[in-house]
Amino acid sequence: MTQKTLAAGAAPAVPGDGAGARFAELHRGYPTIYHLRERARRRLPGFAFEAGDGGAGADLGIRRNWGALDAVELMPRYGVTTSLPPTDTELFGQRLGAPIGVAPMGSPGIVWPGADQLLAAAAQQARVPYCLSTVSGMSIEEAGKIAPDSLWFQLYRYAKNEHAVGLDLMRRAHAAGARVLVLTLDTPIRTTRTREVLSGITTPFRFTPKMVAQVLASPSYLSAFLSKGIPRFGNLIKYVGENAGINEVARFNQQEIRGAFTWEDVARFRDVWKRPLVLKGILHPQDALKAVSLGVDGIQVSNHGGRQVEALPAAIDALPGIVAAANGRSAVLFDSGVRSGLDVVRAVALGADFVFAGKAFLWGLGALGEEGPAHTFGLFADEIRAALGQIGARSVAEARAAVVRHPGSWRL
Ligand SMILES: Cc1cc2nc3c(=O)[nH]c(=O)nc-3n(C[C@H](O)[C@H](O)[C@H](O)COP(=O)(O)O)c2cc1C
Structure with missing residues (x-):
């Protein structure tokens, strides 16, 4: 039997998908996710790139996430790895292709028309989670058909009439087969994304002559x-009327959405949602302890990818404090700033059970259209294998025992 080597670019895009030749071809032009971003910047209409790429304020939060991840060093152990490590891992009782999934993103169809469907299909193919946003273009029902094994659902807070809309969305997610419900906690207020404003993006969305x-x-x-047409708010149309235009639905969303979930709300959803429940946007260890006390299954350490307030800690710097607080009583998930498989392994080495990325997948779409999501997954998988092999980890689980230097770590 011949053993595979650690050569970058030689591995199939995702385990067992048979897309190796095309991956290798694209890899020559786009060997990293950074290259996808540069190509997306050149290829997309300016407003579409800005919609997916921009953060709060002057993007300091985005740069802090990137810088903090770059600063994490992994101490290698040699003499143990002779073959390419597998990328598969387990989360909430499900075997997954790699420890990287698609974070929930509202209106990704502005960045690339049809983005929701393309991301869901690629995640299903890669056997990893695809988290549908409440304010996605595609409905939960359609997502369930495209990604039956991969669907997660992220919910914002619609608290009017005793959470009537929120609970209905939750029931629909259950019926559509969503495996995990994600409640987003880190959007208590609406903030300004400077680059969206400057590029003319408004809510409701309107095409300007520019x-x-x-x-x-x-x-x-x-x-x-x-x-594909103008992206619609597939999940919310039901509550406004099947013939409602995109702007009517956007107005409904603005009027109905009420800050972010409170702990009382979390307890309520925990009560009715019997599958795994994740809280997204936790940075403070005390909040992690509160989450554990309410019996959540997963805590997603995130600063919303630097899109809310730019003075928040880099999410990777908050991760060790949350891992310590959770102390194995809840899974710890991570996102914000992930741009490579190496970043995924850094987060795993710091205790994350699973990692998500947002913008990286949008850059893939912007750069390569339909082929973008699979190529992005391919790069992640390839780089995860290389990083694991390089540090002497024979599996994702073994990376959790890696020796890490992490200068920015917060422990409160
Ligand atoms: C265009 C865009 C839309 C987003 N919409 C949502 C959303 O609807 N719900 C949510 O919980 N997070 C949303 N997020 C945040 C992501 O889920 C995730 O936390 C973030 O993108 C991770 O950082 P990264 O982009 O650096 O990977 C959005 C992010 C982007 C880039």
């Missing part, structure tokens, strides 16, 4: 737009 000119100058985007 945006139309940008679309016309981007043939690939134009053709995707003509075939």
Whole structure:
């Protein structure tokens, strides 16, 4: 039997998907996720790139996430690894292809028309979670058909009438087969994304003459737009009326959404949702302890990818404090700033059970359209294998025992 080597680019895009040749071809032009971002910047209409790439304020939070991840060092152990390590892992009783999933993103169809469907299909193929946002373009029911084994559902807080809309969305997610319900806690207030404002993006969304000119100058985007149309809020249409236009639904969303979940709300949803429940956006260890006391199954350490307030700690710097607080009583998930398989392994080495990325997948779409999500997964898988092998971890589980130097770590 011949053993595989650690050569980058040689591995199949995702375990067992048979996409090796195409992955290797794309890998020559786009060997990292950074290259996908640069290509997306050049190829997309300006407003579409800004919608997916921008953060709060002057993007300091985004840069802090990146810088803090870059600063994490892994001490290798040699003499143990001779073959390419597998990337599979287990979470909530499910065997998954790799410890990287698609974070919930509202309106990704602005960045690339049809993004929701493409991301869901690629996650299903890669056997990893695809978390559908409440304010996605695609409905929960459609997502359940595209990603029957991978669907998670993220909920924002619709508290009017005793959470009537929120509880109905939860029931629909259950019926559609969502394996995990994710409650987002880190959006108590609406904040300004400077680059969205500057590029003319408003809620409700309207095409300005400048945006139309940008679309016309981007043939690939134009053709995707003509075939997929304006993204709708697939989950919310039901509550406004089947014939409601996108702006009516956006107005409904603005009026109905009420800050972020309180601990009382969390207890209530915990009571009715019997499958795994995750709280997203936790940074303070005391909040992690509160989450554990309410019996949640997962705590997702996140600062919303730097999109809320730019003075928040880098999520990776908060991770060790949360891992210590959870102390094995809840899974610890991580997102914010992940741009490589190496970042995934850094987070796993610091105690994360699973990792999500948002913008990296949007850059893949912006750079390569339909082929983007699979290539992004391929890069993640390839780099995870290489990072594991390089530090002497024979599996994702073994990476948890790696020796790490982490200068920014917060422990409160
Ligand atoms: C375009 C965009 C839309 C997002 N929409 C949501 C959302 O609807 N719900 C949510 O919980 N998080 C949302 N997020 C945050 C992501 O789930 C995730 O926390 C973040 O993107 C991770 O950081 P990264 O982009 O650096 O990987 C959004 C992020 C982006 C980039």
